[in-house]
Amino acid sequence: MNQPRVPTLALTVGDVAGIGPEITARTLLFHDQLREVCRPVVLGDAGAVRRAVELVGADPGVVRVIGSPAEAANEPGTIELIQVGPELEAVPYGELSAVAGDAAARFVIAACALGRDGLIDGIVTAPLNKAAMHAGGHDWPGHTELLAHEFGVRNFSLVLSAGELYLFHLTTHVSLRNAIEGITPGRIDEVLRLVGSFADALGSPDTPVGVAGLNPHAGENRLFGDEDADVLAPAIERAKAAGINAVGPLPADALIPAAVRGKWQLVVVCYHDQGHAPFKAVYGDDGVNITAGLPVVRVSVDHGTAFDIAGKGVAREASLVLATRRAAELAPGWGQVWEAARATAGS
Numbered sequence: 416m417n418q419p420r421v422p423t424l425a426l427t428v429g430d431v432a433g434i435g436p437e438i439t440a441r442t443l444l445f446h447d448q449l450r451e452v453c454r455p456v457v458l459g460d461a462g463a464v465r466r467a468v469e470l471v472g473a474d475p476g477v478v479r480v481i482g483s484p485a486e487a488a489n490e491p492g493t494i495e496l497i498q499v500g501p502e503l504e505a506v507p508y509g510e511l512s513a514v515a516g517d518a519a520a521r522f523v524i525a526a527c528a529l530g531r532d533g534l535i536d537g538i539v540t541a542p543l544n545k546a547a548m549h550a551g552g553h554d555w556p557g558h559t560e561l562l563a564h565e566f567g568v569r570n571f572s573l574v575l576s577a578g579e580l581y582l583f584h585l586t587t588h589v590s591l592r593n594a595i596e597g598i599t600p601g602r603i604d605e606v607l608r609l610v611g612s613f614a615d616a617l618g619s620p621d622t623p624v625g626v627a628g629l630n631p632h633a634g635e636n637r638l639f640g641d642e643d644a645d646v647l648a649p650a651i652e653r654a655k656a657a658g659i660n661a662v663g664p665l666p667a668d669a670l671i672p673a674a675v676r677g678k679w680q681l682v683v684v685c686y687h688d689q690g691h692a693p694f695k696a697v698y699g700d701d702g703v704n705i706t707a708g709l710p711v712v713r714v715s716v717d718h719g720t721a722f723d724i725a726g727k728g729v730a731r732e733a734s735l736v737l738a739t740r741r742a743a744e745l746a747p748g749w750g751q752v753w754e755a756a757r758a759t760a761g762s
């Protein structure tokens with residue numbers, strides 16, 4: 416009897432000077448139940464992953480180098496890896512390295528190529544270091560923008576998720592000054608269409624979308640700025656006219672606590688820390704980072720490379736386990752999400 420097909424996921428190990436290889440090893444060696452919901456294939460460096468396998472107390476012989484995702488047998492207790500680029504085992508832990516930064520970006524680029532070729536169903540990313548990536552010649556603010564470039568998409572959003580809560584971001588890895596300048600009518604329209612298509616594809620088109628105000632108290636009737644009244648409010652009205660159940664702008668300090676309590680499932684925040692700070696304070700390792708607007712699902716951990724503990728054998732893999740499981744859950748229906756997002760991208 417044939418086993419049911421499970422989605423094939425490309426796991427990129429991130430910056431090998433950080434905790435990415437270690438949490439990848441822990442995830443694939445200590446959580447066999449993941450094999451029931453996905454077929455994980457690691458993209459990275461075999462030497463760096465074998466070093467991490469030894470770090471967590473396992474036999475480095477469990478790492479098997481393969482040539483393509485189709486070769487993966489998905490056997491518990493193994494790590495099946497596609498070698499990307501030169502060997503990196505000599506890269507020291509805990510130090511910013513241009514070599515490691517270049518490699519981390521190339522792992523993601525290789526995963527995107529597999530996605531474009533239809534050889535994988537999703538991408539799960541361990542953390543990279545942005546300064547190292549820039550030093551390595553890849554001038555992207557982060558994973559999200561690199562992924563969007565490789566897939567050739569314009570309308571995309573970083574989405575923090577825990578349980579049934581999804582926080583979409585109007586801006587992400589830019590300065591606060593640039594974030595304010597980046598909250599334009601066009602950008603708000605794009606993200607609200609993306610949220611609407613996401614809700615449609617998930618089967619809940621009428622779900623209210625809470626939109627956070629930019630300024631304290633959402634501007635307090637222009638006492639604290641005009642952006643909420645002049646930019647956000649008209650965009651919300653346009654979204655309503657297009658059939659998206661957008662509400663706001665609402666004071667962020669009221670909206671986000673209400674979302675945590677379950678009142679809101681879909682939330683739009685204006686800038687990085689407006690979403691990330693409260694999300695990480697509440698959810699910690701129970702949250703993940705999703706990129707909406709790509710043709711394949713991409714889910715990431717919600718933490719960094721942790722150079723201070725890299726190589727010490729104490730990194731926690733909980734967020735990567737959750738990211739892998741969430742990607743496996745979303746992958747089978749992601750085609751509908753992508754088609755809906757693509758259909759609205761140019762409207």
